[in-house]
Amino acid sequence: MSLLLFALTAALQADPQIVVEADGHDAWRLTITAKDETDPLRLAERLRPRAAELCGVAGYHFGRYTFDLEQTVAKGSTEVKNGALTVVQNLTCGPATSVVEPAAAPVLSxxxxxxxxxxxxxxxxxxxxxxxxxxxxxxxxxxxxxxxxxxxxxxxxxxxxxxxxxxxxxxxxxxxxxxxxxxxxxxxxxxxxxxxxxxxxxxxxxxxxxxxxxxxxxxxxxxxxxxxxxxxxxxxxxxxxxxxxxxxxxx
The missing domain is CATH 3.10.450.50 (Nuclear Transport Factor 2; Chain: A,)
Structure with missing residues (x-):
């Protein structure tokens, strides 16, 4: 890892809510956790300022993501309470490449x-x-x-x-x-x-x-x-x- 890349990664990881991991050339994995959000897509939007800092003038696009929402049930209650939501978002610098969608598969009988x-x-x-x-x-x-x-x-x-x-x-x-x-x-x-x-x-x-x-x-x-x-x-x-x-x- 270059000195500049190391310094940039360390600076971004200083934010306790966001963890930034290098994932190859011009690619990153961003992890964010919050207790005030239950929608993973809305939470992922909070990563955009960090993504812009990482990729600069090259631009960026988000790829696949995973999420985990903590849910608890208090003793003596049927109410499900939401806790922390964690989103892991893949990020690649540069414009998104066009994806050719596969042809429809035969309908199953x-x-x-x-x-x-x-x-x-x-x-x-x-x-x-x-x-x-x-x-x-x-x-x-x-x-x-x-x-x-x-x-x-x-x-x-x-x-x-x-x-x-x-x-x-x-x-x-x-x-x-x-x-x-x-x-x-x-x-x-x-x-x-x-x-x-x-x-x-x-x-x-x-x-x-x-x-x-x-x-x-x-x-x-x-x-x-x-x-x-x-x-x-x-x-x-x-x-x-x-x-x-x-x-x-x-x-």
């Missing part, structure tokens, strides 16, 4: 989805099994960069381990509904397989879904998204049942 469902279930089981048994490189290999935001295996594993400290070891997991979408509006063309699931851990219960994606029928399915809700075990049984019905699928 009921017979197609019935044939694909065993593969979708097997992939999800393999992903969860790798996470539960600490085979993090194997799980990471199944995840698309759209979901990791360009994180390294080391950084991604650290986030997984931190979460495991909070929820405890997995005691049970069950896959529920499988749903397929062909070329949904507002998303890149292709096939999307949604997998709803519930799980029990030593300290919390979990419910959520995975999204697997392939641009064409001959492409491999890759994990592009995971959303989860966690219910701490300190809730009484009646309250946990209410929360589960409000925020989780019912198998």
């Amino acid at each position: 009921e017979a197609d989805t019935a044939a694909l469902n065993p593969r979708l279930t097997a992939l999800s089981d393999s992903y969860f099994d790798a996470l539960d048994k600490g085979r993090f490189a194997e799980a990471f290999a199944m995840v698309d960069e759209k979901m990791t935001g360009g994180a390294t295996l080391e950084n991604w594993t650290a986030r997984v381990l931190a979460q495991r400290e909070t929820i405890g070891a997995t005691t049970e997991r069950q896959i529920g509904r499988l749903t397929w979408y062909s070329n949904p509006s507002g998303a890149p063309a292709g096939h999307y397989g949604a997998v709803d699931y519930v799980a029990s851990h030593a300290l919390q219960d979990e419910c959520g879904y995975l999204i697997w994606y392939r641009p064409t029928p001959d492409a491999h399915l890759r994990l592009i998204r995971q959303e989860a809700t966690f219910l701490p075990h300190h809730m009484d049984e009646a309250l946990r049942a209410t929360m589960r019905q409000a925020h989780c699928i019912i198998l």
Whole structure:
């Protein structure tokens, strides 16, 4: 790293709300955390002054991003309270390159989805099994960069381990509904397989879904998204049942 690049990185990292990491030539990864915002796109807008400082007259464009929103449920309440929101935003200096959108994939029939469902279930089981048994490189290999935001295996594993400290070891997991979408509006063309699931851990219960994606029928399915809700075990049984019905699928 050049002396100028090092000095610029150090100066920007002095801001406790924003962390700046070099991510290759004229590329950066910006991380911002705030407690007064719940929309990741609005929070990412606060990164623009830093992006302009980094890239100067060359200009810049934002790429992929990931976000994490802390949510808590107070004991004896069903109200979900939002905490800190963290956005990790990829930044590249220079004008954005044009992206050629893929052609629409063939619309899946009921017979197609019935044939694909065993593969979708097997992939999800393999992903969860790798996470539960600490085979993090194997799980990471199944995840698309759209979901990791360009994180390294080391950084991604650290986030997984931190979460495991909070929820405890997995005691049970069950896959529920499988749903397929062909070329949904507002998303890149292709096939999307949604997998709803519930799980029990030593300290919390979990419910959520995975999204697997392939641009064409001959492409491999890759994990592009995971959303989860966690219910701490300190809730009484009646309250946990209410929360589960409000925020989780019912198998």
